[in-house]
Amino acid sequence: MGAVTTRKAPWRFPRLSDPVQEFFLCILFHMLLPFVPLVAEIAVLGRVEKKTVLLFLAIYLVSLGVSSHSRLMFGATIVFGLMYSMFFGLAAAGGDLAAPVIGFGYLILTLGMLFQAAERYNRHVVEQDRFWEFTEETKQ
C-alpha cells in the first residue's frame, strides 16, 4: 500500500473578516464621504470658503449625532449643529463675532469623529452589528 500523500492548500491572499470590513465601510461611507464637497471645492477653487466650512460643520455634526447610540452625543451634536447653522446665517449676512468659530468647530469635529469611530468599532467589530441591514431577509 502506498503512502497517503497530502497536497498543500494553495496560498490565499489574507481576507479581512466581515465585521472589520463593515467597520471600514462605515468609516468610508458614514464619516469620510461627506467630505467630498469640501474636496471638490478645493479642487475647483484651490481653497474652501469659510461659509462652506460653517455649513459643513452644521450638517456633519448632526449627521454624526443622529446615528450614534449615545444620548449625550446625540444631544450635544444637535446643539452644536444648531449653533453652527446660526453662525452660517450670521456669516452669510456679514455679521461679526469675537469667538474663533471655525477653530472651535474643528475641535468639536475631531472629538466627534474619534468618539464616533470608537463607538462604531464597538458596534461593528465587537458586537458584530451589520452596517447595511436593508439587504437582509431571513427564512423562518
Add this chain to the structure above:
Amino acid sequence: MNLDPLPEWMYALVAVIGIILAVAIVRRKLKALERFVALLATPERAHTLRALWDEVMRDGVATPAEVHLLVCALKEAAKSLSPKDQRLILGGFMQRSVLGRARYVAMIINRAGIAEGPLPVPVI
C-alpha cells in the same frame, strides 16, 4: 466674524484627548466581553450552552427563533455580571439584524470555547 484658526497646540491637545477617550471606550467594551466569556466558560454554564448549541445546529442552520433562544440563554447568564458590564454586553443583543445577532452569539460562544464555527442563518 472671527474665523481665524486656533493655535496648533490646541488641536493637538484635543486630538490626543479624543484618541485617549476613543481607546478607553473600546477597552471598556472589550474588558466587559472578556469577563462575560470567562463567566460562560464555567463548566455548568458551558455544558448547558453546549447542549443548546448542539440542539440548534442539529440541521446545520439556525432559524431566527433558534437564534433568539441562544440570545435568551446568554442574556440569562449575563445577569451575573455587574450592571455596567451587563449594559455593555446586552447592547449587542439588541441590534435589529438577525444575522448580526447570530454573529455576535457565535463570536461569544466560540470565544468561551463552548463550540466552534459560525451560526448560519438562512437568507432568502
